[in-house]
Amino acid sequence: MSVDRGMLALPFYDERHRELAERIVQWCDKNADLWTDTTDPTGTADTAAPADPERVVRSTLRALGEDGWFDWDGDHRSLCLAREALAYADDLADFAYSIQSLAATPLARHGDEEQRRRFLPHLASGALIGAFALSEEGAGSDVAAIGLAAEPDEGGYLLNGRKAWIANGTIADLYCVIARTGDGPGPLGLTAFLVPASTPGISVEPVRLIAPRPFANLEFTDCRVPAENVLGGRGKGFAIAMDLLDRVRMTVGAAALGFARRAVDAAYLRARERAIYGGTLLDVPGVRAAFADAEVKLNAAALLVARAAWETDRGTRRAPKDSAIAKLYATERAQEIVDACVQLHGAAGLVGGSLPERLYRQIRSLRVYEGPSEVQAAIVADALDVRARVRGAGRVRGAGR
Numbered sequence: 001m002s003v004d005r006g007m008l009a010l011p012f013y014d015e016r017h018r019e020l021a022e023r024i025v026q027w028c029d030k031n032a033d034l035w036t037d038t039t040d041p042t043g044t045a046d047t048a049a050p051a052d053p054e055r056v057v058r059s060t061l062r063a064l065g066e067d068g069w070f071d072w073d074g075d076h077r078s079l080c081l082a083r084e085a086l087a088y089a090d091d092l093a094d095f096a097y098s099i100q101s102l103a104a105t106p107l108a109r110h111g112d113e114e115q116r117r118r119f120l121p122h123l124a125s126g127a128l129i130g131a132f133a134l135s136e137e138g139a140g141s142d143v144a145a146i147g148l149a150a151e152p153d154e155g156g157y158l159l160n161g162r163k164a165w166i167a168n169g170t171i172a173d174l175y176c177v178i179a180r181t182g183d184g185p186g187p188l189g190l191t192a193f194l195v196p197a198s199t200p201g202i203s204v205e206p207v208r209l210i211a212p213r214p215f216a217n218l219e220f221t222d223c224r225v226p227a228e229n230v231l232g233g234r235g236k237g238f239a240i241a242m243d244l245l246d247r248v249r250m251t252v253g254a255a256a257l258g259f260a261r262r263a264v265d266a267a268y269l270r271a272r273e274r275a276i277y278g279g280t281l282l283d284v285p286g287v288r289a290a291f292a293d294a295e296v297k298l299n300a301a302a303l304l305v306a307r308a309a310w311e312t313d314r315g316t317r318r319a320p321k322d323s324a325i326a327k328l329y330a331t332e333r334a335q336e337i338v339d340a341c342v343q344l345h346g347a348a349g350l351v352g353g354s355l356p357e358r359l360y361r362q363i364r365s366l367r368v369y370e371g372p373s374e375v376q377a378a379i380v381a382d383a384l385d386v387r388a389r390v391r392g393a394g395r396v397r398g399a400g401r
């Protein structure tokens, strides 16, 4: 199974999580045709490789929506379990689910009643496709450097500038855009806007990625957005973006677990069947050690993801740090595991379109998006500084008594 039942038995989870994990695994099995290309007329292509990522994401979103998988009032443990199972099944299945959630969560958490009524049910049904547009060529990790301008104009705003590396950028119907309204320097001057893709003044430049996904840069030229499309209030853009990223980071760790488990399962099957030295590859001590190493890393990553999701669901102050730890550890270890599994396949794992080769390309971006590993490490270190300051203050107070 793509999720670990032993892990689900731990007190981090309750019955509804165990039931959800079973259901999403079954859903993935039942809907595998959505991301499996069966249209190749020559029969020579790898039949598991999607021919058209946009079509796959659209149809997967529809199916997820129709079957009620989008619940943005739900908990983070459920989100993580869904991502883990979907990532195990397919890169684009996870992509469809996670980017819709990334786009809808700010609206669900910070939208007013009218904004939620207008957009949320359609995002939840998959009829509308969402995208979250934060990054720019000059402002990725450094969110406070965002430059896309939103100037007040006739009771609304005019947006001018660019966004870069936007997932779902080519197919989105609704962008959540973080722009500079200039109310203060750096993080203080940012505001979130809901911008329908049909708004005049938006041009979309598709970007080709290492693993094919709908992806684009966006250019805004005198793009007029009414004041009622400001999300969460003027000047709240940075807080909205950070709130979102803190909440979703551990879900990236969960997806990394899904990719890594899939790689290990495939490599294990291969090692069991590969005849070598008069036995099988799985009889070779060094190979057994490689599987043991992967198992240790998978367990540690799963525990960190579970803890971060659990702390986030409890609303504790340490949750952002735990979320960063889970993303950092799970994505870095998943990269190592997938690489080791390619190695265990030998040349077969390097053939274009083979499962190990695709996982090798697909896992790479998880160490970069929603904050590179180094930024996660900086978040953890900053949290240590805060703890040290609190302890230091305690000592000073104690010494004075």
Ligand SMILES: Cc1cc2nc3c(=O)[nH]c(=O)nc-3n(C[C@H](O)[C@H](O)[C@H](O)COP(=O)(O)OP(=O)(O)OC[C@H]3O[C@@H](n4cnc5c(N)ncnc54)[C@H](O)[C@@H]3O)c2cc1C
Binding pocket: 131, 132, 133, 134, 135, 136, 137, 139, 140, 141, 142, 164, 165, 166, 167, 168, 365, 368, 369, 370, 371, 372, 373, 374, 375, 378
């Ligand atoms: C597949 C994918 C999907 C994405 N989807 C979206 C999306 O939907 N919406 C969106 O807005 N953006 C999206 N992005 C953009 C993503 O969030 C940024 O790429 C990411 O935040 C890093 O920014 P950057 O690429 O500008 O790298 P930079 O900020 O230029 O950083 C480059 C490198 O510098 C190092 N570095 C940076 N900061 C530090 C630090 N504090 N300490 C030490 N080293 C550091 C790291 O090695 C880092 O990888 C996506 C990116 C990818 C790859």
